[in-house]
Amino acid sequence: MQNEGKSSEEEPPSLHWGLDPIFSAFARLYIKDILQMKESRQVPGIFFYKAHPIYKVDVLGTVVYKREREDFFCYGVDDGTGVINCLCWKDEQWKEGTETVKCTTLGGFHLAEQLQKLQQAQQTSSCLEIGDLFRARGPIKTSRHRDREIIASTYYKVEDPVLAIQISWMMEVPQLYRRFYDKPFQVPITGSEVEGFQSLPGLLGQVCHTLKDFLRETGMGSFHAHDLETVDSLVSLASRPLHSPSAQQESAEMLSTSKQVHNLIRQAVQILQQEGLVFRKVNSQEEVYQVTEQDQELHKVTKEIIKEDSQREKYAEKGCHFLHILSCVRESYSRNISEPAMHLVLSTLECNSDIISTADNHYTAL
Structure with missing residues (x-):
């Protein structure tokens, strides 16, 4: 079983979400993790699994309860780790019934008859019973009762008489966790982008420049990462309000100033490490960095x-x-x-x- 979706990592800035490929994909997560993910403080409807922003998922499980209304179905889906509600809106055909298509036979092909068969097949695949294998894709929402559910954009009954689909799913999902979901996302930085920090957000780029100048001016040979949080020039710069308009509007809900300083300085150190300006001679909890030039x-x-x-x-x-x-x-x-x-x-x-x-x-x- 995978670790809980709740992570001790801080929520990344919304400016970086689109750089994470998982953000644009239907994440195949265990239902247990979907239910435990933390919702974003910046944008409602966005959730985080280990700092990966997620708003739409892909689940496969067994229907354990069913509720039908005029406009939608509600299915309870169980994948063995938990149960989540899937809200599935009915197509217009459910409300209006099968329309009669008036058309002549073309070369032995009965259009009305074939259309009716197609509509019946679609209804059969979207109307499930308890015990059926069910797959749904869609965004995650929190209902008025604070229950988390999936608003299915695509859903259907899965025919799997020899369990081939379920076995394939159970083999693939743990691989996705190991290769992608459980690995923290880092903003990719190319060599040309690091030089001059052109691609970095304004404040982070300035902190990188200031840290780089500080290390050269002082001739410091090594340092502890936490000691940088006592350098006045870095602290005064890193404590400024973020320049992004969306960040300014949500500043009251974002991290405290001390945590912002901590995060920006740590990010700047990581970027200098990627550039080769600093490195860790020995990996330890003390986080001692060597200055390459010194x-x-x-x-x-x-x-x-x-x-x-x-x-x-x-x-x-x-x-x-x-x-x-x-x-x-x-x-x-x-x-x-x-x-x-x-x-x-x-x-x-x-x-x-x-x-x-x-x-x-x-x-x-x-």
């Missing part, structure tokens, strides 16, 4: 690897390839060194005339 030990290790290996016959002609250097540094210094961080180290060593680059990402010592 880590003299890292520079020394890299220089010695290139100096030693470039003397070997294999690398004598062209020098050591970037990936070879990266692999050696990860083995001898830290497995957390990223490719952007390694590029930055090599660039610094080259600027200091400690190494020289040759063709095709090869480096040799001077």
Whole structure:
């Protein structure tokens, strides 16, 4: 069974929701998780499973109760983890009955007869009884009685005499959880976008710039992530109201100022880590980050690897390839060194005339 839909992670800004592919999909979640998801504080009708914004789902289960009204059916659907109500609106044919189509026979094809058969088949597939296998897709809503339900945009009876569909579903859904739903979504950032932070929201981009300048000006070699929350220039900037109009309108319902500062600084550190400006030498609860440009030990290790290996016959002609250097540094210094961080180290060593680059990402010592 999967973890609960309730997550300790903070609700991401609405500006980022559309970047999560799950937001646009019919999420195949267990009913238990649908019932436990937290509703957004920013936009009613949007729910969160582990920071993934979700508003429409796809469920498969057994009908355990049924209620019919003039305009709709209500089916209780049980998938083995919980029961949820599905509100299924009737098509016009249910209200008006099957219309009589007056038309002549065309080449032995009776249009009226075939249309009537089609309507009957559609009614049969959408009118279920207790015990039938039922599939529905649609948005999630909270009713007046605070009960969560699915407003089905598509629903039908599933014919599954040998349980092939149910077995396939039970094998596929856990894979979706492992590969997508249980993994936190991170805003994708390309190399060109990170450089200059053009793609970032206004305030977050400014915090990234300020943090980057602060690390260079102070010459700080390492820092604890929580210590940055005491830096006046970062705190004063990160505590400003968000520039997005929707965020300003909902500012009273959003995170407190202290949490906003905490979240923005943590996001900025993560972005600098993706850019290679900082890295964590050792993964620990203390969250100690090394500043790549200031880590003299890292520079020394890299220089010695290139100096030693470039003397070997294999690398004598062209020098050591970037990936070879990266692999050696990860083995001898830290497995957390990223490719952007390694590029930055090599660039610094080259600027200091400690190494020289040759063709095709090869480096040799001077």
